[in-house]
Structures are given as structure tokens and as C-alpha cells.
């Protein structure tokens with residue numbers, strides 16, 4: 001816990017009450033309000049799923065929940081009533097989250113959800129399937145536990161980048177309604193800055209450029225780890241909390257970025273977790289999500305990311321860490337070049353624009369997507385390593401927040417997944433797993449501890 | 463604070479063993495542990511509407527149905543009365559059970575129940591030698607009653623018009639079925655059928671006059687390709 005500093009102050013009670021009352025009034029007006037000239041919050045509004053999102057409704061199941069989770073730990077215990085009011089305001093600001101999923105004849109679509117999203121106390125394991133009917137048709141869920149606000153999002157709605165914007169607004173309004181003196185400094189999307197159509201656009205379309213075309217070499221299949229499954233609805237979280245400065249210094253000592261360094265360590269961990277008689281020419285492959293907002297300017301709240309794969313063959317498992325880092329580095333830097341990113345957007349978009357594909361009825365389309373996903377989707381990588389990056393907040397909010405963390409979900413083929421994000425001097429690396437074996441987690445954190453990092457381990461299991 | 467000597471790191475846990483390696487932890491005071499996650503086993507059980515009471519009734523229904531079938535076959539009097547019993551039990555389940563299902567569109571539920579009852583009534587009628595009263599009176603008059611309720615619900619639940627408008631359309635189309643019976647010559651008393659067709663036409667005009675824009679939007683969004 002962070003001690004309170006002189007910078008923090010609290011408003012008088014009547015101003016707090018006024019703010020909360022105003023919040024409710026604004027919410028009640030919500031239904032028929034036009035925002036910034038475009039009627040994105042109107043009841044009869046609807047939009048199509050973005051290019052990447054079409055996949056998720058087709059493949060979702062108890063074994064493949066396609067959920068990610070963003071958490072913000074505050075310095076004080078959460079007040080559910082204020083969190084609820086903050087959620088009202090946040091949904092008003094981010095109408096692309098205030099939707100329900102409907103099935104058309106040919107495509108799924110989102111339309112404005114007239115239910116009210118409710119916050120609940122966290123129970124059970126994180127990242128459980130969102131049952132839409134039991135969740136008032138919302139595709140996300142906000143829960144709280146002690147000091148922490150959890151936001152779990154079904155991937156069809158948004159990706160990590162969009163989810164983080166939503167969480168930042170939510171935390172801002174929570175602190176604001178609590179009466180803390182905070183300002184946005186232009187870093188938080190609040191109701192004072194209107195939602196514009198760019199925030200709900202499908203940025204894949206905007207950057208679709210059929211002129212740039214490059215045939216993609218077929219991806220090689222990857223090795224997969226197996227283990228004894230945890231009971232249904234159980235998921236193990238193991239988090240390593242590491243000081244950012246130490247981690248960065250360690251990565252710099254190898255002239256690598258943090259992601260590159262940790263990817264190499266993750267390779268080592270998977271080599272340790274695979275049985276010794278694994279085919280030596282087969283590859284361990286790690287999928288690294290790329291936030292395309294960093295490469296193609298976009299303010300969208302919806303999916304705008306894709307994956308690049310790095311692979312190292314099992315026979316190279318004895319290579320020292322610095323050589324693994326070099327291999328990862330050269331692969332990643334090659335793929336992150338703009339001329340290599342652009343041709344990767346195109347095939348995704350052109351499939352949704354393909355005339356033959358468009359007139360296939362939704363049910364058949366979903367079956368097709370499911371088949372393709374089963375054949376090529378998860379076979380291509382062993383694990384993800386998703387780095388949300390450093391969470392930036394206005395200075396006035398910093399004293400109230402102690403930690404951000406980011407968690408993916410696992411599936412049958414990908415039993416262990418890894419994600420991370422940092423805030424201030426706290427780097428949180430989260431492993432999520434649905435198998436009992438902990439070799440990957442153990443090897444990963446032991447390697448880092450051997451390099452002299454101070455690591456604190458947190459887990460939902462003992 | 464607890465540390466694992468083997469892994470060389472700090473572990474925040476209520477347990478006595480390391481989360482990573484399962485080895486023993488060394489406790490260093492002060493042990494200021496606060497749980498960061500809810501207990502694993504406190505997860506919610508999957509909700510089921512199918513309670514013990516419902517199961518008992520289902521069991522009793524099956525027993526009653528099969529006994530009446532058996533007696534009917536054993537003591538055959540040229541009349542399959544047991545089918546009426548079985549049908550009645552099934553209809554009771556449809557009328558009572560379907561509303562218990564969560565989040566089902568009210569109008570859709572009514573239409574579904576109406577069709578079940580209509581089929582049941584026609585079957586009884588056929589069982590009695592098909593004097594035709596089911597198609598002549600019950601079928602169209604039941605339709606009119608449900609059409610009025612559907613229209614009222616659509617007006618009351620204006621907020622959910624996106625879901626209800628489609629049901630009105632289904633209802634309007636369904637109201638044209640008496641035309642088939644008339645042209646096939648199955649009905650001799652015509653006025654209830656005409657009344658039902660008229661009700662269907664009113665529903666269509668209702669959509670056309672009051673909700674044409676909305677219906678168009680709804681159609682576009684569902685048919686977008």
C-alpha cells in the first residue's frame with residue numbers, strides 16, 4: 001500500500017453528494033442524448049462487429065472463453081455504490097461497450113443495450129465465461145474485491161488497448177465521485193471530451209490497402225504443452241510483481257527490450273515444461289499481440305491488434321539466454337516493420353468483404369469459422385505473451401492507485417498464457433493456467449530471480 | 463512475509479508452501495498477508511431452474527401419461543382418449559414451463575404457446591371424428607385474443623420495440639393461415655376465420671402506419687450482408 005501524500009485531498013461532503021446526484025441525472029438523460037453530433041447512444045443505433053471480432057462469437061465455449069481481464073488496485077477499499085455510479089458514467093462515455101450482441105441473418109451485430117450494467121463482488125476464479133443472458137446481455141463484467149476493480153471483457157467487444165481506456169475512465173469517475181481532487185490532464189476520456197465516431201470505427205477498414213500485397217508464407221505448427229486439467233471453472237493465476245527499473249536494467253544489459261528479454265525467458269520455460277523426447281525439429285512458438293494503434297494512428301475503442309509469432313526449435317533448447325534473445329529480437333524486429341505489418345491486415349479485411357463469404361448465412365459462417373479456427377488458429381502457437389505496456393495516468397490520480405494488472409484466459413490447446421503490464425515502478429507478469437503443472441511459471445520466475453530481480457509472487461491458489 | 467529459498471523469491475500466500483515449487487516457505491515477521499483473491503471454491507454453482515419440485519412433476523407426468531396409454535391400449539374402446547391426456551400434460555408443461563425460462567421474449571413465448579394449444583385442439587378434434595369446431599372457432603378466436611395481447615405488449619414495452627416488432631410481423635403473417643383452411647374447404651362457419659384475417663391485416667397496417675421507419679431499420683440490420 002502506498003502512503004497518502006500531501007497532494008491528496010478530499011472535497012467537502014456536499015460537493016461529493018452533488019457530484020453523485022449529477023451522475024445519476026446524466027445517466028437518466030443518457031437514452032436519448034446525442035453525443036458530439038453523432039447519435040451513438042441512441043436506442044436504435046447499431047454497428048457491425050469489427051474485423052477481428054467476428055471470430056469470437058463463433059468459437060466461444062466453456063473451454064474457450066476468449067476473455068481478458070484488466071484490474072486496477074486502489075489504495076483504499078472499494079465502495080460498490082460509488083463504483084456502480086462510476087460505471088453508469090463510463091458507459092455513457094463509451095457507448096461501444098453499452099451494447100448487446102444480436103444475430104442477423106448473415107452477420108452478428110451490436111445494438112445499444114437498454115439494460116443497466118451492474119457491478120458485483122468478485123467470486124470464484126477470474127476470467128470465467130460471460131453468460132450473456134445472466135449478465136444482462138453485456139459483453140463485459142465489472143467486479144470488485146477489497147481494493148481492486150476488475151474489468152473482464154469478451155474479446156469481441158474490444159482488445160487490451162480499448163479495455164484500458166474504458167478502465168481508466170471508470171477509475172477516474174470512481175475517484176471523482178469519491179470526491180478526490182483529480183484532473184484528467186487530457187489523458188482520460190471523460191464526458192467533457194465527447195465520444196466521436198473515430199472511437200467506434202473499425203480501424204482495420206481504415207487501414208485496409210489492397211494495393212500493398214505480399215503473399216504470406218504458411219505458418220508452421222507449434223508444440224503444445226499438456227497437463228492434468230484443473231477442475232471445471234477453476235483457473236490458476238500466478239503473478240510476479242517486479243520493480244520496473246530492475247527489469248529494464250536487466251533487459252538493457254542484453255541490449256534488448258523488455259518484451260524481447262521476457263519472450264526469450266518464456267521460451268526457456270516452455271523448453272523445460274516439454275517432455276525430453278519431443279521432436280527436436282518442432283517449434284515452440286510464442287504469439288505476441290501487436291497493438292496496431294502504435295503503428296497506425298487510431299483512437300478506436302474496438303479491436304485493433306493482431307499477432308506476430310516468434311518460434312525457436314526444440315533442438316536449440318540448450319542455447320544460452322543471450323543467444324535466444326538475439327533470435328527473438330531479429331524475428332520480432334523483422335515482423336514489426338511497417339511494410340510487413342500492412343500486408344497482414346489485408347487478408348483479414350478482404351475475407352469479410354468477399355462477396356461469396358458475405359451471403360453465407362450466419363450459422364454456416366460460424367461453423368466454418370469454428371472449423372478453420374480449430375485447424376489453424378491455436379495450432380500455430382504454444383502460448384501468448386501479451387504486453388499491455390506502461391499504464392499512463394495523470395499525476396493527480398497516481399496517489400490513489402497502487403497497481404494495474406492484465407490477465408488473459410486459457411483454453412484447451414493453450415493451457416498456460418502469459419501477459420504483463422506496468423504502472424509506475426511495478427511490473428506485473430501474470431500467468432494464467434488451467435493445468436496443475438507449474439513448470440512454466442516456476443522456470444520463468446526462477447530464471448528471473450537468478451538474474452537478481454526482486455520478485456513477489458501472488459496467486460489465487462496456495 | 464514469506465520467502466522460498468529454492469526459488470529465491472517472496473511469496474504472498476496464506477499457505478505454508480511455495481506456489482511455484484511446492485517447497486516449504488520461510489516465514490519472516492511481520493506476516494502481513496491480505497488475501498488478494500476470493501477463495502477458489504466460493505465460485506457460484508451453475509444456476510438451474512430445474513428444481514427438485516420440477517423434477518418430481520416431470521416424473522409424475524411421465525408416469526401418468528404412460529399409465530393412461532397402457533390402460534387405453536389394454537381396454538380398447540375404439541377411441542384414443544389417452545392421447546388427449548398426454549397432450550394435456552404436455553400443454554400444461556408448455557404453458558407453465560416456458561414462462562419460467564429466463565429472458566424469453568414475451569410475445570414470442572405467447573405465440574409459441576398459442577401454436578401448441580392450437581395443435582392440441584386440432585388433434586382432439588380429429589380424435590373425435592373431426593367435426594371441425596377446432597379450426598372453425600377455437601383456432602381463429604384464440605388467434606384474435608393473442609393478437610390483441612401481442613399488440614398491447616408491443617405498445618406497453620415500447621423500449622424493447624426492437625425485439626417486439628419482429629414478433630408482430632410473425633403474428634401478422636401467421637394470421638393468414640385461416641385462408642388455407644377456407645380454400646381447402648375445412649371450415650364451414652366462416653366468420654371467425656374472416657375476423658382472424660382482418661386482425662392480421664390490422665396488425666400489418668399498425669406496423670406500416672406507426673412503425674414503418676423502425677421496422678425498416680430493424681430489417682436492414684438483421685439482413686445486412
Ligand SMILES: [Zn+2]
Nearest residue numbers: 466469480483
Ligand atoms: Zn519455491
